[in-house]
Amino acid sequence: MAVAVVASSCQKDLGGSPDSPVVPGAVPADFDWKTTRNVTVSVSTPVVEGATPPYAVIRIYSSPILSAENLAARGVAKSAMPFRSAFTLNAGTENLYVQTTLPDGTKSVKMVGAHGTVAVTGASMKAAAAPKMRLAANARVGSSMPDYPKMEAPDAASFDSKAVITAIESGKSYQLGASWAFYAAPEYLIPAGAEVAGKLDLNGGFSPYQAPILYVAGKLTLSSLNIGRAKLAVLPGGEVKIGTLKIQPSAADGAALYVFADGKLSVGKPNVSGKCIVNNGTLTVDGSLDMNNGLTVYNTATGVLTVTDEMKVSNSARIYNDGAVTVDDLKINSDGEFHNCENALLVVNDECELERSTAIYQRGRASIEEMTARGTIWVNCHTSVNELEAQGAEFNFSANAGLDAGRVEFNNTNVSMARGAIFTMEEYNADEKGGGNRFAFTGDADPRAVVLISEKAYTRKGHETYFSGAIEVVYDNDRDKDYTIRKDYLTDGAVMSASQTTIITENGCNGGKDPVNPDPEPEPDEYANVPGHTYTYCFEDNWPWLGDYDMNDVVIVSRIDRMTSKDGGKVSALTINWELRAAGTTYDIAGAVQMDKVQTSDVAGVVSSHEGFGSGAFASRGLDADSPCAVIPFFNRTEELLSASNTWKGQPAAAIRKHTTTVTFSQPVDIASVLDSEMNFFIAPKQRTSEIHMPGYAPTASGIIGKGSFLPSDPYKFFVTEGDQTKNNYMMWALMIPGEFRYPAEANDIRGVYEHFMAWASSNGAEHAEWYLESADAGRIY
Known part of the structure; x- marks a missing residue:
């Protein structure tokens, strides 16, 4: 005998205990089949430098990707009126991202756990600062250049006249410092005005003066020079040209080669070891410069070092630059280090290679055409790299530092970023090869660090890059569906926006970038439209008997936009954006939604765009007047909307028609009464009384529950007491799935199509909460 279910309200408590023990490995009797849960949230007004703004606009996102489709709530917080609202979330959502915007447009984002009830304290913020003047490129600042050997320019008159060289005479020895030389002296001078060429020997180590010094104030030209324990000093105005220069590892303490400011040294083929070179003037290498065996080079604030080919820093060699270094190629290996100090400029015209166990300390400015890095790069000031590749490297950004790049390819590379640091690039791993990378924030999070990817x-x-902590990734996921950053890779408070919201003050070390000047944020109207989230409702049409579980007999996609009060608590109207995606049924089926917490008398009007609404289960496309709770029909027959089933692979598909149904309330209703979870979507095959709902939802006043294979406590869960079908116990006939779900093709059981579907169901929803986004058999999906 058929039994009509008559409810005294629009909700049904299906409670009670399970009718039968759980079948091992199958679906638990008490599984609710919900892919969503509800959250209630309150957000206090922020504190801005000790004061309270007149208002702050609150946006709450369900994902670290701060985009419109992830917006869960929006409104206003004031000192006497916290923002309070409620919304439905995907069950797998772990965190919420609360963005607070001041009237001047300044934004702050806070990550909080997505619990049932969330109370968010007001953000502590600063108003947008006025743009500062750009630092001059040549402004002098304190330098990390360490102490280095210094020499004083001697008084030319103090030299013994016999130690003054104005020419190299044939037949005389010029092994300086030796007793058999043309003259034995501790110091020699080529005076201003003199032009000397020939052969000199600065090997040193001879008696009586083992470490002589040659000062050049004039011009000296040598085809080759070997420096051992002696020293060469180029005085202001002096010019030295050497074809082949070799500095021995046995060089004396101090600088084996010292160029004073306004001195000039030009070398063709140097091979330098020794202990130290100091350049305060102009040092030009017309070819390659090989620095090794622990050599330290100091290019001071007045120094200009130019290498027309390759500079190689190896075997624990060090270079400290506080002036200007320009090279064609720079190669650092075997514990070599390059220290680009605060006032420095490094220009690499071609390629920079940084091997393992090496480091670049970039505290000044650097412009590099190509970099291949396997070592450690300290980005303390503005760095520009056109093409940047890194394998097993480490990048460490200090506060307010900037790195600008074109193409970036990273693999197994770690990036540490402090507050206000910014890393901009055009392309990131676009070659689809790299992975295992991590960008992490360190230190105080005011402001955030920024990673900006423009293309x-x-x-x-397999190609993962994780961003964690107070980092804003600026990237537009909608630009190209083949090049996206998934929300899973934004962790521990990292967020992503299509345009930069973090305000970083302009400074010389971030390249003098103009700071983000946010647009003012006006106070919203009393009611404003808040777009909702998309859900797919999948139905089996064989209730109350076992279905084939391809879940495509009726597929409806819906997004509900709400006119929400700015305090977040009320809704004056809503628009259901819906479309019928599939109809793999042979029955005449109607589709509708019941608002379980809204009375029919609360609805002032319903307007539907579906002009082709035909005859059938519902009298009209407007409000169903026979129901105590608000029931809104969508269609009476699937043929009104689809000319084909859209379930058979390989067969022509019917066009999808998008429709809207707008519901206006007599008085604003509580937002909790019109959450997505309170929308009871259902279908009615063959006749109005044979409704099919999701588990846990009640039929409408017109629905009749007769006999069938279902639980007495929940007529929308399959159940039999014996036979082969017991393995299907507690299955359902309808599901609500977040997003635009790719449903199975005809005759393909969802349990075999989506790899983790049964793991989710059998674990009572504890595992694989987002199974619909995980592994699936693409060949069996429509």
């Missing part, structure tokens, strides 16, 4: 970014399983 392409590639992150996938």
